[in-house]
Amino acid sequence: MQGKVRIGVMGAAGRMGQMLIRAVGEAEAATLTGVTERPGHAWIGRDLGEAMGGPARGVTVSDDPLEVFAGADAVIDFTTPQATLANAALAAQARCVHVIGTTGFTDKEIAALEPAQRHSVQVRAGNMSLGVNLLTLLTRKVAQALGEDFDIEIVEMHHRHKVDAPSGTALMLGEAAAAGRGVAFADVADRGRDGQTGARRRGDIGLAALRGGDVVGEHDVIFAADGERIVLRHLATDRMIFARGAVRAALWGQGRKPGAYDMIDVLGMRD
Numbered sequence: 126m127q128g129k130v131r132i133g134v135m136g137a138a139g140r141m142g143q144m145l146i147r148a149v150g151e152a153e154a155a156t157l158t159g160v161t162e163r164p165g166h167a168w169i170g171r172d173l174g175e176a177m178g179g180p181a182r183g184v185t186v187s188d189d190p191l192e193v194f195a196g197a198d199a200v201i202d203f204t205t206p207q208a209t210l211a212n213a214a215l216a217a218q219a220r221c222v223h224v225i226g227t228t229g230f231t232d233k234e235i236a237a238l239e240p241a242q243r244h245s246v247q248v249r250a251g252n253m254s255l256g257v258n259l260l261t262l263l264t265r266k267v268a269q270a271l272g273e274d275f276d277i278e279i280v281e282m283h284h285r286h287k288v289d290a291p292s293g294t295a296l297m298l299g300e301a302a303a304a305g306r307g308v309a310f311a312d313v314a315d316r317g318r319d320g321q322t323g324a325r326r327r328g329d330i331g332l333a334a335l336r337g338g339d340v341v342g343e344h345d346v347i348f349a350a351d352g353e354r355i356v357l358r359h360l361a362t363d364r365m366i367f368a369r370g371a372v373r374a375a376l377w378g379q380g381r382k383p384g385a386y387d388m389i390d391v392l393g394m395r396d
């Protein structure tokens with residue numbers, strides 16, 4: 126039998142970092158070989174298991190991402206755009222699969238991720254759950270079928286700690302709706318209304334972000350016409366759906382050609 130896939134996790138103390146550590150532990154084909162946290166974080170230099178309040182695991186929390194990349198076949202990264210950009214270059218250097226769940230990138234930052242894709246398998250998705258990725262396909266099909274008599278609005282709600290808006294998922298859904306209509310999302314996206322906005326422009330795709338409490342992630346894609354409305358909805362109630370998707374991506378990426386991939390590739394749902 127071949128050895129287990131060695132997986133590193135960036136941002137171990139984060140909401141997703143802790144889920145990812147659990148998900149790697151649950152995956153028979155994977156083993157956790159390294160974790161990082163932000164330089165200066167209280168967990169640096171401590172045993173991961175003890176830092177998490179349990180028994181020792183023999184993995185020390187590092188502030189050196191290169192060390193983790195060097196000892197891993199895949200690294201899963203749900204941190205910040207700045208940290209992920211630096212990590213992409215290290216993934217290329219180490220020829221390591223880089224699974225990126227981080228959201229909140231600017232267009233310029235997304236372009237800056239590209240050079241690394243020549244040397245490493247880079248799987249990036251604003252949402253790694255099966256349900257949301259299926260929802261993007263449904264959104265594209267419904268948008269294609271309905272035409273501009275149906276106004277498209279995307280509403281998302283997340284916990285009070287989320288720092289970026291609209292969510293990465295809302296942007297994925299917006300891209301999918303625009304693709305269904307055969308238009309560029311950037312040309313039709315209306316990313317926030319306030320004050321005297323004027324009437325809604327036909328063909329626009331509106332996005333609205335709500336923040337509060339401990340909401341894991343909720344997304345509605347609303348198709349509103351005169352006299353009727355269709356609502357496609359995804360409700361996430363457990364962050365493990367994202368973590369399990371990320372581990373699946375890390376395993377799927379082994380032996381692939383360097384390049385840019387997303388969860389539609391991983392799930393085999395590309396038509």
Ligand SMILES: NC(=O)C1=CN([C@@H]2O[C@H](COP(=O)(O)OP(=O)(O)OC[C@H]3O[C@@H](n4cnc5c(N)ncnc54)[C@H](OP(=O)(O)O)[C@@H]3O)[C@@H](O)[C@H]2O)C=CC1
Binds near residue numbers: 254
């Ligand atoms: N694609 C998907 O399916 C999903 C994506 N996300 C995205 O993942 C990201 C993280 O979300 P969440 O876990 O809730 O956020 P958290 O803030 O809880 O976690 C991020 C972690 O990364 C750490 N960190 C920051 N900088 C570095 C660094 N340079 N090196 C190592 N670690 C670092 C943070 O440390 P500190 O707090 O000390 O700064 C923190 O522990 C967000 O962009 C979010 O939108 C979330 C869920 C699902």
Ligand SMILES: O=C(O)C1=N[C@H](C(=O)O)C[C@H](O)C1
Binds near residue numbers: 228293295
């Ligand atoms: O920050 C979060 O929590 C989440 N972020 C992702 C996003 O921006 O869409 C995915 C999920 O909705 C949770």
